[in-house]
Amino acid sequence: MIQSPISQLNRSVLIHRLDTDEDEAWDGVMGLLAETDGLHLLFDDDGNVMVSWEKEEGGDSPPEREAEPITEAEIPF
Numbered sequence: 001m002i003q004s005p006i007s008q009l010n011r012s013v014l015i016h017r018l019d020t021d022e023d024e025a026w027d028g029v030m031g032l033l034a035e036t037d038g039l040h041l042l043f044d045d046d047g048n049v050m051v052s053w054e055k056e057e058g059g060d061s062p063p064e065r066e067a068e069p070i071t072e073a074e075i076p077f
Contacts, residue, residue, distance in 0.1 A: 012052035
């Protein structure tokens with residue numbers, strides 16, 4: 001989900017836990033994300049997590065184009 005073009009343009013993604021995700025696996029992933037510099041996590045009451053990040057300074061990445069924010073209703077999954 002994080003690597004999708006829409007997420008990359010918006011620099012954010014809504015992650016939701018599947019019924020099949022085990023507690024240990026989910027907690028491990030959330031722990032790794034929380035420890036990652038530059039990521040911001042916002043936990044909601046439903047168990048979803050909004051992960052966002054800032055644009056990296058410098059680097060050799062191609063110039064970004066401005067995009068309209070994508071709403072959750074437009075996400076295909």
